[in-house]
Amino acid sequence: MAETLTPQLELLPPARRLLLLGLKQLGETDAESLSRVAFLSVPAVRAHLAGLARHGLVSITRRPEGPGRPRNRYALTPRAESLFPQGYARAARWLLEAADSDPAIRKPFLRALVEARLREAAEAFDAPTPAGRVQQLTRVLEDLGYYPLLETIPGSKWRLTLRHCPFVELVADHSEVCAIESRVIQVALPGGRVERTCARSEGAPACAYLLQSFR
Structure with missing residues (x-):
């Protein structure tokens, strides 16, 4: 279950902050693309994204992409929007x-x-x-x-x-x-x-x- 409090973007660990910014930049994407944006290994990206999903900040969807097993696709959740600038x-x-x-x-x-x-x-x-x-x-x-x-x-x-x-x-x-x-x-x-x-x-x-x- 997601925690009740959403941490502010600047208070998140740097790697998770980079991944959220990467998802804001790329939209729905895969772990490989995010690893290039955040300069992290693919396993590290997946581990951090799983943690962000537990906070309710990232959604994970399995989508078929050609032959083979479906791949996970990641996207920001509506809850994550509160972490980004809200202006006035x-x-x-x-x-x-x-x-x-x-x-x-x-x-x-x-x-x-x-x-x-x-x-x-x-x-x-x-x-x-x-x-x-x-x-x-x-x-x-x-x-x-x-x-x-x-x-x-x-x-x-x-x-x-x-x-x-x-x-x-x-x-x-x-x-x-x-x-x-x-x-x-x-x-x-x-x-x-x-x-x-x-x-x-x-x-x-x-x-x-x-x-x-x-x-």
Whole structure:
């Protein structure tokens, strides 16, 4: 049975902390891939993952992968999300709950939230080229705790994967937070195309966007 208390990420032993960070980076994966990320032997990785599973932080699933016996695949559990940056999710939840209690203030509150976030974004993105602005966007999202992964696609396109959501506790009840996120990303590519291809709120393991510049 998992213990009732989840240790904070910084208080975990270094090897287990590296493995959790590796799972955040790779998503569902196997022990061999994690051993390369954490610079540990495969048996050591498996032993640490078994301990993390007992804490309720890692799930273990056996999946067939070609001929032979099924292999174990490892992934972070929802409980493990509390170990990663949560931004101001709890404070934002309290504010939104207060706004929910009075419909007259909900709309202006959300409008003010969006406008403030967009102003901050506009100040952060000042590179002269779309590629430079996308790089700035990635750094902003990194600072906010999104663990972004940026992949360049030929033709002035990029695939942006957000491997963590610092507002995951908030999104379940307030999907408008995702809309704010999309608009902030759009600010980095004025006149470009921002398409969200998958979302955690819809059951995907991460949020991902396809970005395209037309100039």
